[in-house]
Amino acid sequence: DTAVSQTPKYLVTQMGNDKSIKCEQNLGHDTMYWYKQDSKKFLKIMFSYNNKELIINETVPNRFSPKSPDKAHLNLHINSLELGDSAVYFCASSHGTGVDLMSSYEQYFGPGTRLTVT
Amino acid sequence: GQSLEQPSEVTAVEGAIVQINCTYQTSGFYGLSWYQQHDGGAPTFLSYNALDGLEETGRFSSFLSRSDSYGYLLLQELQMKDSASYFCAVRGYSTLTFGKGTMLLVSP
Secondary structure (H helix, E strand, O other), X not given: OOOEEEEOOXXXXXXXXXXXXXXXXXXXXXEEEEEEEOOOOOEEEEEEXXXXXXXXXXXXXXXXXXXXXXXXXXXXXXXXXXXXXXXXXXXXXXXXXXOOOOOOOOEEEOOOEEEEEO | OOEEEOOOEEEEEOOOOEEEXXXXXXXXXXXXXXXXXXXXXXXEEEEXXXXXXXXXXXXXXXXXXXXXXXXXXXXXXOOHHHOEEEXXXXXXXXXXXXXXXXXEEEEO
16 A cells, blocks of 8 residues: 555746646654755655645745645645756655654655656 | 755665765754655655654664754665665744755665
8 A cells, every 4th residue: 555645747848938846645644745856866845735734834935836635645836847846846744743852753665657748 | 045965875775874964954953853755755754853862763863953053864774675766854833944855775
């Protein structure tokens, strides 16, 4: 059973287009994340939702809009795609937000979506 | 601001022990995590430290010193399959920051 799934796995599109990436987790987690990993492998968080509420919102162009219809889903919509958006986008989920002083704070990552903007 | 420093690359031979250091500056601190990522794959969780001291999980151990804003990942009995990138990550107040990653190359 896939714990965190993303669709599509590959996305090739032209500049100016609008696209969405979907993410679903079946782990029963209450927190989900979107990360961008660029060509230098730098992994940067974009957004985090806890129980459908936005808790982390890094400096990301407002062309990127996350949507969390329920705790198990966090989708990413990107408007007016630019060349610099080309990257691998990872969705992740966790139990808790990492500020709960839990014994562990483990994020489960999806397989990634490789976005290429031409 | 938030920043994490870790070496960009480490090389070692099979069977050896290697330590990957991570120093951090963040607004607030809740814990330090370590993730492994193979080429073309997704990051996978290795360990987490919220309190000072050593956490051991099989061949991997992680250490944290909050007063020094420092942690490390210790990999023992290195195997070829350990060749991968290793990321430290810090959870701060409303932030979650990953280091730039350390590429570990294990040779026979």
